[in-house]
Amino acid sequence: IKFNAAAFLTSAPTIKQCPPDIGAEVAFAGRSNAGKSSAINTLTQHKKLARTSKTPGRTQLINFFTLGDENTRLVDLPGYGFAKVPLKTKLEWQKNLAKYLEERESLRGLVLVSDIRHPLTEFDQMMIDWAQQSNMPLHVLLTKADKLKRGPAKNTMLDVTRALKDFQGEVSVQTFSALKRDGLDQLKNRLNEWLSA
Numbered sequence: 001i002k003f004n005a006a007a008f009l010t011s012a013p014t015i016k017q018c019p020p021d022i023g024a025e026v027a028f029a030g031r032s033n034a035g036k037s038s039a040i041n042t043l044t045q046h047k048k049l050a051r052t053s054k055t056p057g058r059t060q061l062i063n064f065f066t067l068g069d070e071n072t073r074l075v076d077l078p079g080y081g082f083a084k085v086p087l088k089t090k091l092e093w094q095k096n097l098a099k100y101l102e103e104r105e106s107l108r109g110l111v112l113v114s115d116i117r118h119p120l121t122e123f124d125q126m127m128i129d130w131a132q133q134s135n136m137p138l139h140v141l142l143t144k145a146d147k148l149k150r151g152p153a154k155n156t157m158l159d160v161t162r163a164l165k166d167f168q169g170e171v172s173v174q175t176f177s178a179l180k181r182d183g184l185d186q187l188k189n190r191l192n193e194w195l196s197a
């Protein structure tokens with residue numbers, strides 16, 4: 001898969017406005033500030049690709065990028081956290097995310113980006129539950145791994161792996177650093193498996 005050929009395709013506020021549900025795509029989710037944009041930019045070797053998703057007004061949209069051709073896509077799912085959004089908006093947003101995971105036929109897997117220093121937040125748990133309910137393969141990317149020493153990073157990875165032992169279905173966990181580009185090959189391998197299957 002040509003990750004560095006990533007190009008913005010479209011933004012969709014609801015599942016109805018998503019591009020045609022054909023081919024294969026992988027989605028990235030994460031609480032805001034977890035490091036999702038940095039991970040996507042490192043993966044695609046773009047400085048600002050995922051910035052698109054952060055422009056005000058676009059933060060609640062599902063953003064689609066093509067990877068070489070229109071039938072191979074990377075999807076940036078909206079995250080939230082610090083934004084002061086009204087509860088009604090937040091619930092609407094959750095409904096759309098859940099619906100996307102449940103109904104999107106071309107979706108091959110979900111990458112959940114989590115700050116290694118604060119793994120498995122409430123947001124993460126919600127995404128994990130939805131992945132489980134939708135039978136969606138899950139890959140947890142514990143990012144900002146450069147913020148911890150190797151030992152503690154490894155231990156966090158083991159803790160998270162243990163916490164996911166009851167996950168029914170395909171699940172994997174890795175450490176990652178956008179800063180050091182550590183774990184990039186492992187991430188690419190996972191995505192290649194999903195997108196080429």
Ligand code: GDP
Pocket residue numbers: 030031032033034035036037038039079143144145146147176177178179180
């Ligand atoms: P997003 O809101 O999930 O898209 O998060 P960003 O990618 O914008 O990252 C949030 C903050 O964490 C920014 O200040 C980044 O520079 C920082 N950050 C992201 N990834 C890493 C990483 O791997 N290592 C370090 N040290 N900082 C990171």
